[in-house]
Amino acid sequence: MQSDIAFLGYLFYGKQEIPCSFTRKKRKNNMLCRSEKDEEIMELALAEAKRAADCGEVPVGAVLMLDEKIVVRTGNNLIGAGDPVGHAEIRALRKGAGQLGNYRLPGTTLYVTLEPCPMCAAAMVHARIERLVFGATDPKGGGVVSQYRIGRDGRLNHGYAVTEGVLADKCSLILKEFFQKRR
Numbered sequence: 001m002q003s004d005i006a007f008l009g010y011l012f013y014g015k016q017e018i019p020c021s022f023t024r025k026k027r028k029n030n031m032l033c034r035s036e037k038d039e040e041i042m043e044l045a046l047a048e049a050k051r052a053a054d055c056g057e058v059p060v061g062a063v064l065m066l067d068e069k070i071v072v073r074t075g076n077n078l079i080g081a082g083d084p085v086g087h088a089e090i091r092a093l094r095k096g097a098g099q100l101g102n103y104r105l106p107g108t109t110l111y112v113t114l115e116p117c118p119m120c121a122a123a124m125v126h127a128r129i130e131r132l133v134f135g136a137t138d139p140k141g142g143g144v145v146s147q148y149r150i151g152r153d154g155r156l157n158h159g160y161a162v163t164e165g166v167l168a169d170k171c172s173l174i175l176k177e178f179f180q181k182r183r
């Protein structure tokens, strides 16, 4: 069983709060549990996902936060940029590092509408983010809770806390609609 506070998380939210062994102690006082603020920020990530869809990109959006302040908002930009790794998360980490003047991003929280793929999950380890919040799970390609547990299984030298399922229905609907239209 996890620590007491994590146990409370399980009681209130089911298995949606996943504190990681690296950050569990630090996180006792704040942000362990899903909050209204998370939903508010996820709406902003959804707006980025919509913007991406308007450009013909798979609608995934991300917002990087530091101390309750928005650092950057990004969406997928693979086709537009001709970039095979132009995922919203990678773009948020790159732009965020530029904004903050640091190649590492301690204390940041990354919000993403879809469970990150293994590449992005690993990039978050390299970037030293503190917390990941995502909306819809990706059972086929997810790198955090679905196919792999990157950043959470203690096998790498850094990890991050994870909150999943924030506005999950909205986050998966936008993807569903996008792929339906393309058929």
Ligand SMILES: [Zn+2]
Pocket (backbone or CB within 6 Å): 087, 089, 116, 117, 118, 119, 120, 121
């Ligand atoms: Zn990715």
